[in-house]
Amino acid sequence: MLDGKAVAQQIFDDIATKVGARVAMGKPRPKLATVIVGDDPASALYVRSKQKNARQVGIDSVDHRLPTEASTEQLLELIGTLNRDESVSGILVQQPLPNHIDLVQVVIAVDPVKDVDGFHPYNAGLVAQGLPGGIEPCTPSGIVELLDRGGVRIEGANAVVVGRSNIVGKPTALLLLRRNATVTVCHTRTKDLAGHTRNADILVAAAGQPNLITKDMVKPGAAVVDVSANRADGTQVGDLGPGVEEVAGWLTPNPGGVGPMTRAMLVRNTYEAEVRRRP
Ligand code: NAP
Numbered sequence: 001m002l003d004g005k006a007v008a009q010q011i012f013d014d015i016a017t018k019v020g021a022r023v024a025m026g027k028p029r030p031k032l033a034t035v036i037v038g039d040d041p042a043s044a045l046y047v048r049s050k051q052k053n054a055r056q057v058g059i060d061s062v063d064h065r066l067p068t069e070a071s072t073e074q075l076l077e078l079i080g081t082l083n084r085d086e087s088v089s090g091i092l093v094q095q096p097l098p099n100h101i102d103l104v105q106v107v108i109a110v111d112p113v114k115d116v117d118g119f120h121p122y123n124a125g126l127v128a129q130g131l132p133g134g135i136e137p138c139t140p141s142g143i144v145e146l147l148d149r150g151g152v153r154i155e156g157a158n159a160v161v162v163g164r165s166n167i168v169g170k171p172t173a174l175l176l177l178r179r180n181a182t183v184t185v186c187h188t189r190t191k192d193l194a195g196h197t198r199n200a201d202i203l204v205a206a207a208g209q210p211n212l213i214t215k216d217m218v219k220p221g222a223a224v225v226d227v228s229a230n231r232a233d234g235t236q237v238g239d240l241g242p243g244v245e246e247v248a249g250w251l252t253p254n255p256g257g258v259g260p261m262t263r264a265m266l267v268r269n270t271y272e273a274e275v276r277r278r279p
Pocket of ligand 1: 167168193227228
């Protein structure tokens with residue numbers, strides 16, 4: 001088992017110690033500012049969990065809500081205020097945003113040094129070029145951290161990522177490439193998906209399609225990371241079909257795998273953003 005919950009707890013404990021040490025030196029607590037537009041209950045739940053984790057490690061959090069009908073300009077104005085606020089270490093604008101909001105403008109409006117989601121093209125560009133100094137996106141860096149701490153060898157592995165979104169699939173592929181995996185990215189136009197996945201020593205399923213990855217599509221002994229958070233009958237399921245656990249060598253539980261790691265990376269990014277901005 002690649003136990004995301006347990007590994008995330010280790011990271012929370014580590015950050016709590018570091019935050020405590022900074023506060024003891026008289027430095028300000030890091031602060032996470034979250035923004036939700038609209039009243040999507042799933043977004044509210046995700047943000048509550050992220051704030052709870054931040055508070056648990058001693059990071060302050062402040063929640064901003066805009067109504068569903070808020071304009072792009074109103075959201076940009078709020079982001080500008082948070083960019084200028086000295087006390088704010090990190091800004092998280094929860095996605096999805098209502099359709100009328102210009103997502104690109106929003107993503108580029110967040111100051112890259114406070115972009116704790118790692119979505120700004122400046123940070124994404126550093127990841128793409130394999131350069132240090134930026135902020136890495138939370139879910140992809142959480143996946144790599146989980147593989148590392150689980151003892152999965154990344155260098156030289158055939159890694160197959162199913163999904164190519166800017167927030168999960170693509171950056172996960174780039175982080176694995178940086179670690180010298182041989183990476184294949186699959187998507188809806190991929191011919192013979194199973195032909196690719198059967199070759200994967202590391203298989204990252206991030207398609208958001210329940211039962212997409214069946215047992216016969218998994219190489220025996222592979223490390224399988226089930227990223228997706230699909231809702232079925234009120235519970236969370238990933239992309240894996242029944243029996244994958246019988247062939248996989250490593251497997252993330254779902255829930256309890258990538259989700260907690262994403263939140264742990266957010267907390268870590270917020271702490272590190274604060275340290276970088278105000279050493
Ligand atoms: P997304 O933007 O909908 O992207 C899904 C990707 O999967 C797309 O690239 C799509 O291909 C590909 N895909 C869909 N169906 C496929 C199929 N049948 N065969 C091959 N590829 C297929 O979703 P996302 O934002 O990347 O998120 C992916 C999943 O991860 C979602 O379930 C989301 O809830 C979950 N998630 C979990 C966490 C966490 O912390 N656990 C964080 C973020 C996201 P095309 O590009 O061709 O359309």
